[in-house]
Amino acid sequence: MLDKRKFYINGAWVDPIVANDLEVLNPATEKPVAVISMGTAADIDRAVAAAKKAFVTYSQTSVEERLALLEKLLAVYKRRYDEMVDTITMELGAPKTMTREQQADVGVGHLQGFIDALKRLKSRDRLPNGDVILREPIGVCGLITPWNWPINQIALKVVPALATGSTCVLKPSEFTPLNAMLYAEMIDEAGFPAGVFNLVNGDGINAGAALSKHRDIDMMSFTGSTRAGIAVSKDAAETVKRVTLELGGKSPNIVFADADLEDRVTGSVLECFNNSGQSCDAPTRMLVERSVYDQVVEIAKRVGREAKVGDPTQEGSHIGPLVSHVQFGRVQALIEAGIAEGARLLVGGAGKPEGFETGYFVKPTIFVDVNNDMRIAREEVFGPVLAIIPFDTEEEAIAVANDTNYGLAAYVQTGDPKRAERVAARLRAGMVHINGGPHRYGSPFGGYKQSGNGREGGIFGLEDFLEVKTVHVPDAA
Numbered sequence: 182m183l184d185k186r187k188f189y190i191n192g193a194w195v196d197p198i199v200a201n202d203l204e205v206l207n208p209a210t211e212k213p214v215a216v217i218s219m220g221t222a223a224d225i226d227r228a229v230a231a232a233k234k235a236f237v238t239y240s241q242t243s244v245e246e247r248l249a250l251l252e253k254l255l256a257v258y259k260r261r262y263d264e265m266v267d268t269i270t271m272e273l274g275a276p277k278t279m280t281r282e283q284q285a286d287v288g289v290g291h292l293q294g295f296i297d298a299l300k301r302l303k304s305r306d307r308l309p310n311g312d313v314i315l316r317e318p319i320g321v322c323g324l325i326t327p328w329n330w331p332i333n334q335i336a337l338k339v340v341p342a343l344a345t346g347s348t349c350v351l352k353p354s355e356f357t358p359l360n361a362m363l364y365a366e367m368i369d370e371a372g373f374p375a376g377v378f379n380l381v382n383g384d385g386i387n388a389g390a391a392l393s394k395h396r397d398i399d400m401m402s403f404t405g406s407t408r409a410g411i412a413v414s415k416d417a418a419e420t421v422k423r424v425t426l427e428l429g430g431k432s433p434n435i436v437f438a439d440a441d442l443e444d445r446v447t448g449s450v451l452e453c454f455n456n457s458g459q460s461c462d463a464p465t466r467m468l469v470e471r472s473v474y475d476q477v478v479e480i481a482k483r484v485g486r487e488a489k490v491g492d493p494t495q496e497g498s499h500i501g502p503l504v505s506h507v508q509f510g511r512v513q514a515l516i517e518a519g520i521a522e523g524a525r526l527l528v529g530g531a532g533k534p535e536g537f538e539t540g541y542f543v544k545p546t547i548f549v550d551v552n553n554d555m556r557i558a559r560e561e562v563f564g565p566v567l568a569i570i571p572f573d574t575e576e577e578a579i580a581v582a583n584d585t586n587y588g589l590a591a592y593v594q595t596g597d598p599k600r601a602e603r604v605a606a607r608l609r610a611g612m613v614h615i616n617g618g619p620h621r622y623g624s625p626f627g628g629y630k631q632s633g634n635g636r637e638g639g640i641f642g643l644e645d646f647l648e649v650k651t652v653h654v655p656d657a658a
């Protein structure tokens with residue numbers, strides 16, 4: 182078992198102030214793979230003090246200096262890529278092939294996206310009225326990240342902080358702390374100055390809340406549940422910090438009769454199941470035009486039945502377990518709620534798949550004849566569970582799509598480009614994917630309504646970490 186009890190503070194690996202061990206489990210075997218420490222407010226104080234001190238000089242570095250550090254980090258990340266793949270597979274249970282192609286790849290893609298954006302960023306500008314505008318680093322940033330796309334969230338927060346000249350303290354999820362610790366090693370190897378990046382492990386209630394409440398933290402960037410995002414916002418309010426939030430989703434996927442049904446329904450079901458359904462932007466509500474409903478249900482049934490769960494250490498396109506026993510329980514409860522509320526179970530259901538009694542594996546599950554008021558249509562399941570809902574008109578589809586507290590992503594499948602544009606304009610979501618259009622590095626990621634505030638990635642992601650200063654110069658003579 183790996184001993185990972187230390188925190189990374191002020192450029193060194195240090196012991197926690199008070200020992201408090203936690204075992205990290207492999208979700209596929211339920212066996213411990215590492216022991217970490219759970220930090221307290223005192224550890225957070227220490228890390229924040231280091232970040233505050235480092236900000237004095239790091240905030241004065243030039244864009245060229247920071248670009249050189251980021252390029253080095255990129256080179257280290259690429260060299261140690263396989264370690265990242267193995268780590269995420271071990272602690273999250275994401276299958277090896279998927280981890281290599283997606284989970285670990287985002288660490289390269291986002292970093293490159295931010296490097297490109299930093300080269301384009303105008304940190305000094307002049308308004309038509311003559312005033313000078315400076316964009317300056319916001320200060321010391323508290324970063325709290327979840328377990329579902331762990332290095333994705335870390336890169337989307339740590340990199341813009343470091344790119345813009347801010348310093349930071351990261352508290353990753355204690356379910357997946359090991360990739361974060363590996364990233365800390367990479368940052369160290371890249372040569373960032375001591376105190377610029379700090380890492381303290383711990384839980385949300387203690388270490389997380391200590392960050393949000395800390396008077397020397399200028400900004401909180403959080404990704405996770407809407408519940409925890411609200412807690413972070415309330416904790417941060419007393420000290421009037423900037424808070425950016427990337428929260429949950431219940432993303433609609435409108436399938437019109439004129440779409441390439443075979444291709445788009447197959448792709449949509451697989452996307453819903455990807456990462457065992459543990460993605461905030463997963464297309465979990467499929468709204469289907471009634472004239473092709475039976476045809477779509479048949480395609481979904483076939484794809485759902487063919488979807489396999491499997492050992493994450495094996496190569497292949499199967500899905501792995503959920504991250505934890507708690508998540509397993511939540512997903513089971515929602516599958517049971519779907520049955521109790523009268524949705525028709527097409528594929529899967531409650532319980533573990535045959536042959537997977539050990540590990541937090543669940544059956545890929547599809548419900549049809551779902552009504553948008555049911556819990557499986559309103560709540561984020563965060564498991565491989567798809568809800569299919571029929572509709573009759575474009576107007577109705579838009580209304581049902583927008584009838585949610587969330588507004589992260591939306592998906593439209595249609596053979597009519599004019600309709601795609603028209604519908605996309607009316608969907609209350611931060612991102613609209615048309616006919617499988619993928620998310621691209623450098624584009625903003627984030628949501629409307631209770632899916633959060635702010636945008637991550639590329640130039641928009643940098644701007645969230647910048648303050649704006651107006652310099653009023655005297656009138657020209």
Ligand code: NDP
Binds near residue numbers: 329389429562
């Ligand atoms: P949480 O939102 O509780 O956890 C995400 C991160 O926030 C963790 O680091 C967590 O620490 C921390 N956290 C929790 N409470 C607080 C707090 N009061 N102050 C500061 N930090 C806090 O998600 P869960 O792991 O409990 O998952 C529950 C549900 O949340 C999922 O089923 C899914 O629906 C949604 N979710 C959405 C994500 C997204 O990408 N938008 C990511 C993860 C979950 P700790 O682990 O100790 O609680």
